Amino acid sequence: MNRIFSLATVVTLAAGSLGAQAQPVAAGAGATLIKNATVLTVTKGTLKNADVLIQNGKIAQVGANIAAPAGATVIDATGKYLMPGIIDPHTHMMSDAINEGSLSVTSMVRIQDILNPTAVNIYRALAGGVTSINILHGSANTIGGQNATVKLKWGESVATMMFPGAPPGIKFALGENVTRKNQNQIIVVGQPTPPRRYPISRMGQEQVLQDAFTRARDYKATLDDYKARVAKGEKNLVAPRRDLELEPLVEVMEGKRLVHAHGYRSDEMLMLLNVAEEFGFKIQTLQHGLEGYKIASEIAKHGAGLSSFADSWSYKIEAYDAIPYNVAILMRRGVNTTINSDSDERVRRLNIDAAKLVRYGGLTEDEALATITINGAQQLGVADKVGSIEVGKDADLGLWNNHPLSVYAAVDKTFIEGKVFFDRQQDLVMRDQKAKERAELEKAEASASTRRGVQPVLPQEER
Amino acid sequence: MTRVRLIAAAALAAIVAQPARAQLGSYNPPPGPQKTFAIINARIVPVSGPEIAKGTVVISGGRIQAVGASVAVPTGAEVIDATGLHVYPGMMDAGTSIGLSEISQGANATVDISEVGSFNPNAMAYYGLNPHSAHIGVTRVVGITHVVTRPTGGILSGQAALVNLAGSTAPQMAINRNLALVIELPRSGFGGRGFGGFFAAQQGPANTQEVNRTRERQLDSLRTMLRDAEAYGKALDAYAKDKSLPRPRQDVVLASLVAAVRGQVPVLMVADRASDIKEAVGFAEENKLRPIIVGGRDAWQVASFLKDHDAPVLVTSVLDLPTREDDPYDVNYGAPAKLAQAGVRFAITSGDAGAEARNLPYIAGMAAAFGLSREDALKSVTLWPAQIFGVGDKLGTIEVGKVANLVVTTGDILEAKTDTKFLFIDGRLVPLESKHTDLNNKFKDRP
Structure with missing residues (x-):
């Protein structure tokens, strides 16, 4: 090339x-x-x-x-x-749609089907030294759609931008965005108000997960049974009908698909970790997880990573107890922690967000840089290819005119x-x-x- | 302690005798007394003049009493050894609504940022300001010591206040409760942010005309109100001189406009697009108002116009994404440098309602990464906003006689890594605790 x-x-x-x-x-x-x-x-x-x-x-x-x-x-x-x-583990860049908001479980939809490879915000992110991003669905559904890990090869096709070998993943979401408690306040004249949809409480969210994974477990049993009978040489079997909703959830239970779960409050995140443990799988990352610091030990024990904002808070009720020390507290407990942007604006200055962590919680400069590089690579399952400057890794690099943790730094070149x-x-x-x-x-x-x-x-x- | 449980918490507080935690955002510890302090062995960045590599700042009675390389420490002064540390004037965020809106989404009861209707010149930020907002505590610990907080919405949004970010009551915080009038002039045409513009424009030319007619009606109402206020002021003056005249009927709305129509207080005019900025300045001049542009995204495009009309700009948009797809990627990062080059008076502000105001130094830093000198970046968040509001003689630099709003830091105050070691507001030592340090302390060692 x-x-x-x-x-x-x-x-x-x-x-x-x-x-x-x-x-x-x-x-x-x-x-x-x-x-x-x-x-x-x-x-x-x-x-x-x-x-x-x-x-x-x-x-x-x-x-x-x-x-x-x-x-x-x-x-x-x-x-x-x-x-x-820089690796951004949570963005909606390039997306022509974000939420398939009709159902509580939309595991069948895929971000990679609706990506715009010419979106100008790709270029603007490159100018902030960003080379890889994780494009997630929004947070409308308890179980959302399949994410896409992308390299920002602006000007090339979506097919070549998809990160080769990146494990597939899926977005889950908990809390206010799922219960739509805030949408009652946003009434646009002439626009239909969204219909009520189960769940409207955190109780319902837990049951949506329970129900979906109970069905997925049954589906998996049917599939396993079929495969076993095929293996035994049984003839004239009718294959189970492919279920596009449950198939990704079976992959989750088999550890083949990474769960990136949006949540804010510590109680809802703990609920999810418990449900996952009940069904025998792991949550790869808690997304936002702004109250993660309240359950740092539990997150560490489960083995989940967490992708936080550096210091955003107070924009809604469930973000009111967010603190900029979140990353430091979690990191000290051994949780793989990253900073994400969730924004085409903020993605351009993740280096400054990382620098804040030196102030809040006393991360070393390498630890701060890790939250926007190698830790993200680990969360996305691509740490063998990107995230650090090591021989054999992809040459995904940013050349800066100043130390990237300085507010005075700007990017000269992005490779x-x-x-x-x-x-x-x-x-x-x-x-x-x-x-x-x-x-x-x-x-x-x-x-x-x-x-x-x-x-x-x-x-x-x-x- | 957040969410609906707060209500229960508030009720419980009386029983458990924890009044400091009884209210939403009552996390800001009060400042100490106005004592005599001597900050010694510090690198001093006075902003008004050259740096002092190692010197002393003396504070007493809320004012800066002495600053220099060889200043004697007064007897009885509380001495702060700032070896290896740096002293800066406190920063000023001139573009916030801090204290007026705690949680914008999902907690309407914490939002006091706008009044009903379009014409509210008498709505004062001073009376919406919650001194116990958690936003205040987390903002001041980065070295932002005073802010302009303003109401939003409508056409005449209300009155902005200049406040210190310390104190348990609005009177303790206020430097000027009637700092400026706020006007959000209705925009010309379409193409802006928000649903209104977009959906209205989709409905076609007939609607365009209707929107323009509505706008003209609104502008006429505004002009009429301003003229009425002028007349009201004259009538009051005449009556004061000659009590035999009929006493003018008292009107709180018109009374609140008199200072602005007489040019005694400036008018903050919210405008981002070049055409809106020019229109705002034109409207102000037509109505004998003293405009300060707030927003100013495209101000660099009309820089010579702004310089000619001596209209200053509070830039809120350094970190905004470029508006047009074919704008240079750094068009907004680089805008302050262009304004500086053109000689336009400006300040950099966070443009944030409150929670994110603490990003102010990094926003100025970004402008410096894209062409603004570091010295000017610092001035754009210290001296220049003070000068724009006519308080440059009181705030914004470390000079004898000025209000002792000072920050003692571990490094360059605009750097995100830099921490604050001591904070003085109004000559009082302010504790560095906030809602965030509070929660950090509660949970960092939880097993």
Whole structure:
């Protein structure tokens, strides 16, 4: 996939394309050498004046004075900081729909079917050093749909953006968004009010889970029975009808599908952990989990991870006891903890959110960086490929002009598998070209400036 | 202790004698007395002048009494050794509604941010302000010592107050309870945020005309009210001079507008788009008001206009996503740098109702990452907002005679990693406990 484009070619392409943002640049003949950076490996400490060699999309070497292979692109990173690409374990980016809100259990629907690979917010996230995201359904259903783990290869197809080898997952949700207790307050004239739907209480949520997994257990028994009889050589068997609702839940019980469960209050999260234990599976991550600190021991014992906000709170009742020390308390108990954005805006500055954890709870800088890199990779089951700067991992990297835990830091370049998907210098060159192009087009079409367009409204995020 | 259980908690509190925890958000410990303090061996960033590598700040009677490299410690002063620490003037968030809305979703009873109807010039943030809001405690511990809190909604939203973030009552907190009038001018055309604009626009041109007519009617009502207030003020003055005149019928609504129509207090005008900003300034000038733009997302596009009209801007949108798909990704990050370059007076604000106001320093930091000098970023959250509201002689720098709102930090005050070690508001030492440290302490060692 990596081909050499001369700068002239790149500029020609840029001038000819209609999008305002920089197009991804194919750089290096399969090799890029980043020289003399401060390398924040996250898992293996910080290396000063170090080089990182990228070959075939992977990190080939990390160390001092690495010689550039012939034909390699060499980037002088003196005074700059190289860190692993940021991983956001909770977002709704690229999604043309977020909730299939009709049923309490919508395990059959899939995020990957409704992704927009040209969403401009991908580019904006790349400009914040983000390379991988976990796209989840909203929180309308106790059991929601199947999530998608995606690499932000902006400009490529959804098929190539899907993270290769990432284990499948599913979104669960608990609390106010499921019971829809807040929706009574949002009445839009002319818009239908949402119908009442079971459950409207945390009692009902527990029973939705009990019911769904009881049915899934029966379905699994039927399937297992069928497979056993086939294995015994029985003939003329009728296969059980495939159940698209229960199939993903069977995968959950078999440990083949990761559960990412939205919840705020400690009691509802504890309920979920207990139901999961009753049916013999694990919750991979508690999402938000803002009261996780109240049940840190129980979460650690279950073995769930938790993906929190750094410091958002008080935007609804169940977020009123959220504290910015949540991550630190959980981490000290051995819970794998991450920071997520849940927002196309916030995803652009997860580095600053991570820095807050140094203040609140005294995380080390490496621990803070881990909450937006390696820990997320572990939560998404892709830690063998991304999340740290180690030889053999994918070259998903962010090159920053300052320490990424500083508010004064900005991204120079973002790489995914060695390819540059964001380049600030290039962006600056191209925005001038676009401005000129736009001015010319507006001049040519005199009526254009008098037209008033309407911004399309994207689905609201529910956090 | 949250949720509906709060009601039960409030009832129980009387029995268990825990009044400090009886109310929603009664977590802010009160500040200490106005004593004489000497902060010694500190790196001092006065903002008004060059840094002092190692010096002393003396506070007494709520004011800064001395600052410098070789300042004597008064006898009897409480000495704070700030070796390795940094002293900054307290930051000012000029774009909040702090204390007016505790939980915006699902707890309407905690929301006192707007009044009924469109014209509420007499609705005062000062009377909606809950001094015990948990938002106050968590905001001040990052070094935000005073804020402008304002009502929202309608057309004449009410009156903003300038308050210190310490004190158990509104009178103890208030620096100026009638700081500014707030106007949310109806927007021209469509294309903005929110359902109203979108759904209205979908209904086509007939509706566009109707919206424009409604807007014109609203603007006319506003003009009429402002003229009435001017006349009301004149009538009051005339009666004060000559009691033989008929006594003007007292009117609390018009009375609340007199200072603004006389240009004695500024008017906060909420506007983000270039056209709305120009229209707001034009409307203010037409009606002899002193405008301060709040929002100001596209202010950089009309920077020379704003400079020519000397209209300052409270920028709330540094972290907003770009509005248009083809905007540069950093269009809003970089906006303050453009305003600074053009010589527009501005301040950076959180633009948050309260809970997230504590992000103010990092928002200014982001502007500095995208072209604003670090010195200007610091001024944009200290001295400049104070100057915009005419209190630059009292707040915003570490200078002798100013209100002793000071923060002693472990590092650069705009950095997210930086912690606060000592906090002074109005010359009082403020405990660094908050709802969040409280819950942290309760649960961090739970087995």
